[in-house]
Amino acid sequence: MLAEQTRDEVFEADVRAQLDAVEAALLRAAEAQTPMVTEAAQHIIAAGGKRFRPLLVALGARLVPGASEQDVIKAAVVVELTHVASLYHDDVMDEARIRRGSVSANSRWGNTVAILVGDLLFARASDIVSELGSEFVRIQARTFSRLVQGQIAETVGPQPGQDPLDHYLQVVADKTAALIATSALFGAKIAGADPLLQQRMIEFGEQIGMVFQLSDDIIDITSEVTGKTPGTDLREGIPTLPTLLARRSTDPADARLLQLLDSDLHDDAALAEALGLLRRHPALVQATAEVERRAAIARGLLAELPAGPARTALEELCEQIVTRSS
Known part of the structure; x- marks a missing residue:
């Protein structure tokens, strides 16, 4: 029993340490050529968050032995950058004033800067995922396609004759579940799971x-x-x-x-x-x-x-x- 408890404590400490490394890597990935752009790009990241997607990458990678530590961190950064980038765009579309307890980027720097910062973070995610291989790039591209289509569907609303509840559930699947599923997959794939x-x-x-x-x-x-x-x-x-x-x-x-x-x-x-x-x-x-x-x-x-x-x-x-x- 004690041995099992010790293993769990070691496991949890390892996961926490990896998520700390992800946090630092996220801030580095959001660095830009000017202090203003860097501040804007790190704005939502610095505000914190649940980091649910990086956690799924980390746990998925531990289902079987063999995952590269650095690849896990890269994959976790990719999915979180993608998520954060989408939040910049969401806040512009929703005319949000607050994000994670802080003034939203669009309120502070304007809509144009917020949109471009989101684009910058999407680009950084694409750059990092390329280091993991073409299959990861393909998965990320298809996930991004679902995110965009989900956002479009949410924006235009149900089509004539479409059940509003069915429409909503599809929007949730594309806007939220797609990237979470990719997070879980990335971890298992990095570990070489069957x-x-x-x-x-x-x-x-x-x-x-x-x-x-x-x-x-x-x-x-x-x-x-x-x-x-x-x-x-x-x-x-x-x-x-x-x-x-x-x-x-x-x-x-x-x-x-x-x-x-x-x-x-x-x-x-x-x-x-x-x-x-x-x-x-x-x-x-x-x-x-x-x-x-x-x-x-x-x-x-x-x-x-x-x-x-x-x-x-x-x-x-x-x-x-x-x-x-x-």
């Missing part, structure tokens, strides 16, 4: 990526202790799983909620009323059930991976995402 294990990591990443975003949707409605004010998405009229499920209701008792969802919720009293109605609505139960269903699929996929501290850590991570409140 094709079946790599495929399982892709499938796991897709499911846990969906859980990651859809649980955020629920937190926006339920949490009183979170990094953002409850109802932030609701106030901005951003579609989420609970609101889309609620909109499917034909119950006359839901008329007031549907009216509120179509109204200006920048009024605090109207927002509070909408939150109260949603918290008591069956749609919230349905949304929670969907998150738990996908999490169960993810756990089932993990059960097919080699036993060991990496799989245990992935199982714990899966549980944390489902049960988190912020």
Whole structure:
């Protein structure tokens, strides 16, 4: 028992040390020719973050022995740079004022600079991934294609005759789950895992990526202790799983909620009323059930991976995402 505990402590320390190395490498990758551009490019990175994608790379690389330390760091930097670059573009499109508790780059330097900084980080990610080989470049390019198509679909909205919920779930799959799946795959691929294990990591990443975003949707409605004010998405009229499920209701008792969802919720009293109605609505139960269903699929996929501290850590991570409140 003690030996097992010691191995786990060593494992966790190794992963933390690798993520620290990734953090330093991220800042180096964002260095530019002028201090202003460097500051702008490091702005979101320096604000911190969950580093969920680099963690998946690190854990995936530990499922089987043989991963190169430097290649793991490079792959983790690639996926996080890609994620951060997309945030610069998202903030411009959403006219965001705050990002990770700090003034957004578009607010500080303007939309043009924010877009170009995002482009710079995408370019740096492409440069680094080329060092890992052509197969990694191909995967990254296809992932980037999904990210862009997801953003376009979100921007234009559902097409005539398309179910809004189906549209939303596809947007989440492309904008969020795609890069998370690539993160899980990169780790396993660097370790030289067999094709079946790599495929399982892709499938796991897709499911846990969906859980990651859809649980955020629920937190926006339920949490009183979170990094953002409850109802932030609701106030901005951003579609989420609970609101889309609620909109499917034909119950006359839901008329007031549907009216509120179509109204200006920048009024605090109207927002509070909408939150109260949603918290008591069956749609919230349905949304929670969907998150738990996908999490169960993810756990089932993990059960097919080699036993060991990496799989245990992935199982714990899966549980944390489902049960988190912020």
